[in-house]
Amino acid sequence: MRDFPSQLRDHTLFQIKQMLEHKDFTLATQAQLKLAEKLIEQQDRLMEKVR
Numbered sequence: 001m002r003d004f005p006s007q008l009r010d011h012t013l014f015q016i017k018q019m020l021e022h023k024d025f026t027l028a029t030q031a032q033l034k035l036a037e038k039l040i041e042q043q044d045r046l047m048e049k050v051r
Contacts, residue, residue, distance in 0.1 A: 003039065007027055008033070013040045017037060
C-alpha cells in the first residue's frame with residue numbers, strides 16, 4: 001500500500017495497537033500508527049476496490 005508508513009511495514013496489527021496503547025511513539029508518530037492500524041484493518045475492503 002502506497003500510504004502505509006514504511007517504518008511499520010514489518011510490524012503486526014497487534015504490535016501497532018500495543019504501541020498506541022502504551023503511547024510508544026519512538027518508531028512512528030501517533031498519526032502514522034493510527035493510519036497503519038486503519039489500513040491493516042481495512043485491507044480486504046481496499047483490495048476489493050483494486051480488482
